[in-house]
Amino acid sequence: MLKHTGAARWNWVVAAALCACMVPLVVLGAYCRPCADDFRFGLYAHLAFEQTSSVWAALAGAAREVYETYFDWQGTFSAVFLFALQPAVFGEGLYWLCPAVMFGALFWGAFRMLRAARKAWGLPREVSVLAALVYLLVCTQLVQSPAQAFYWWNGAVYYVFFYALSLVLAARTARILLGRRTAVHTAVTAALAAFVCGGNYVTALLMAELLVCATLAAAWKRPAALKSMLVVLVCAGAAFAISVAAPGNAVRQAADYGGAALPGAVGAVLGSFVQAWYFSVEHVTPLVAAALCFLAPFFWRAAGRPGAPKCPLPGLVSAAALCWFASSFTPTLYAMGTIGPDRVQNIQFFLLVLVLLALEFYWLCWAKRVFGARVCRHLAHVSRRVAAGYLALCLAVAAGTLGLYAATGHLDKLACASAARSLLDGTAGRYAELMRTRQDILAAPDDVAVLPRITQQTLVPALFFDDIVSDASDWKNVAMAEYYGKRLVVPQPVA
Numbered sequence: 001m002l003k004h005t006g007a008a009r010w011n012w013v014v015a016a017a018l019c020a021c022m023v024p025l026v027v028l029g030a031y032c033r034p035c036a037d038d039f040r041f042g043l044y045a046h047l048a049f050e051q052t053s054s055v056w057a058a059l060a061g062a063a064r065e066v067y068e069t070y071f072d073w074q075g076t077f078s079a080v081f082l083f084a085l086q087p088a089v090f091g092e093g094l095y096w097l098c099p100a101v102m103f104g105a106l107f108w109g110a111f112r113m114l115r116a117a118r119k120a121w122g123l124p125r126e127v128s129v130l131a132a133l134v135y136l137l138v139c140t141q142l143v144q145s146p147a148q149a150f151y152w153w154n155g156a157v158y159y160v161f162f163y164a165l166s167l168v169l170a171a172r173t174a175r176i177l178l179g180r181r182t183a184v185h186t187a188v189t190a191a192l193a194a195f196v197c198g199g200n201y202v203t204a205l206l207m208a209e210l211l212v213c214a215t216l217a218a219a220w221k222r223p224a225a226l227k228s229m230l231v232v233l234v235c236a237g238a239a240f241a242i243s244v245a246a247p248g249n250a251v252r253q254a255a256d257y258g259g260a261a262l263p264g265a266v267g268a269v270l271g272s273f274v275q276a277w278y279f280s281v282e283h284v285t286p287l288v289a290a291a292l293c294f295l296a297p298f299f300w301r302a303a304g305r306p307g308a309p310k311c312p313l314p315g316l317v318s319a320a321a322l323c324w325f326a327s328s329f330t331p332t333l334y335a336m337g338t339i340g341p342d343r344v345q346n347i348q349f350f351l352l353v354l355v356l357l358a359l360e361f362y363w364l365c366w367a368k369r370v371f372g373a374r375v376c377r378h379l380a381h382v383s384r385r386v387a388a389g390y391l392a393l394c395l396a397v398a399a400g401t402l403g404l405y406a407a408t409g410h411l412d413k414l415a416c417a418s419a420a421r422s423l424l425d426g427t428a429g430r431y432a433e434l435m436r437t438r439q440d441i442l443a444a445p446d447d448v449a450v451l452p453r454i455t456q457q458t459l460v461p462a463l464f465f466d467d468i469v470s471d472a473s474d475w476k477n478v479a480m481a482e483y484y485g486k487r488l489v490v491p492q493p494v495a
Contacts, residue, residue: 007126007298014133024419029099031428033435034088036466037154040479041083075246078198079158086153102150102160109167116171121309127302138291139350145342146415146462155343162199163347166207173214176228186228193236201331204240211236268334276326286401294394303365311365325355422460430458447487
């Protein structure tokens with residue numbers, strides 16, 4: 001079917017494209033700096049490490065932050081612990097670890113998930129690797145907000161990092177269903193489930209739903225795995241319940257969303273389907289569609305292998321998968337009455353692409369089984385003639401879309417293009433110089449710090465998330481002042 005266009009060869013092409021696109025994103029990581037909630041949640045750990053140079057003292061400070069936050073702001077205990085350990089706690093020069101951790105976690109999670117899919121669905125290794133590479137290329141380049149996905153610790157670790165952990169959790173759960181039920185594997189999976197379900201509510205809800213389905217599947221088809229799955233499910237459920245029951249959740253709800261028109265539980269669930277539809281229409285762009293279409297012939301060939309699944313009832317499975325995706329909108333609709341900030345939408349986009357990839361393979365497996373060997377042989381004969389042209393067409397659509405973006409001034413929709421622009425025109429360097437000047441001012445003994453403003457000449461869209469404001473009593477100003485031991489922190493007056 002894919003003569004001269006084998007997946008193994010395309011792996012090298014897509015890997016080269018991914019590496020090229022990652023270069024400016026990795027280089028840009030050297031310029032990122034902490035901001036906003038990084039100072040607020042990292043205060044105790046920072047002060048403890050500054051005074052003692054002890055990592056254990058910093059961990060104790062992080063634990064103190066978890067305890068206080070649980071009662072006065074939010075219950076996501078495992079996430080708050082990571083908030084408190086933002087890299088600059090241990091030195092301003094270490095914040096580059098933020099994008100390194102986020103990219104590493106996302107790549108690790110994607111390959112673990114696709115590896116599990118290979119074992120569960122009988123995918124050839126080269127096809128699963130190709131799917132993972134295409135998935136990562138789409139996710140890293142078309143992400144809603146690179147700044148909140150990769151370069152701002154608080155927002156990135158809360159969503160992208162926990163999303164990556166959820167992929168690993170899903171992969172480990174699949175291994176349990178496939179026969180790996182050792183005590184160590186079960187214990188590690190249960191601990192990971194508890195940690196993930198103590199994080200953001202979007203990922204926690206998604207994983208709780210997935211673990212319930214996996215446990216029911218074990219009871220029906222894999223009774224030997226039921227004991228292990230029950231252990232994992234109980235640990236996840238307990239962590240989720242502890243997080244939801246936090247008194248701080250009500251405090252934050254009243255402070256931030258007390259005046260908002262909230263839809264209630266039923267309204268949030270129903271509204272999730274509407275928001276999922278609009279989100280899908282907006283984010284399944286020609287580039288995403290071209291990526292999915294590009295993988296189709298490789299999936300089609302893999303669907304004919306002896307170990308390929310039968311994939312019955314594709315309509316019902318698709319409906320269930322899309323309901324699962326829609327549930328990712330429920331927590332923010334319930335708590336905030338809105339779809340949520342860009343950092344939430346980042347992982348919803350990642351999830352949407354993953355669900356579409358899985359459903360694409362599922363439908364192709366079903367089609368190959370239902371249409372029979374004779375039709376498949378005919379299609380294979382046709383596809384041998386047109387496979388190269390089909391793949392070239394997919395690439396042409398992608399290239400044409402990129403050309404259109406460039407012609408209309410929207411090439412910055414690609415994260416790598418936005419990063420490269422900031423590096424090449426010197427904006428990233430000016431931003432770094434401004435931040436060094438700020439750091440010198442904050443390190444001075446004066447109890448009032450007047451910091452130079454971030455202007456259009458120093459604004460790096462892929463890095464910048466939020467900054468202090470003219471009002472010294474704003475929470476961002478107060479958090480930075482406490483972090484650096486200042487009485488007041490304000491930006492310079494506008495000229």
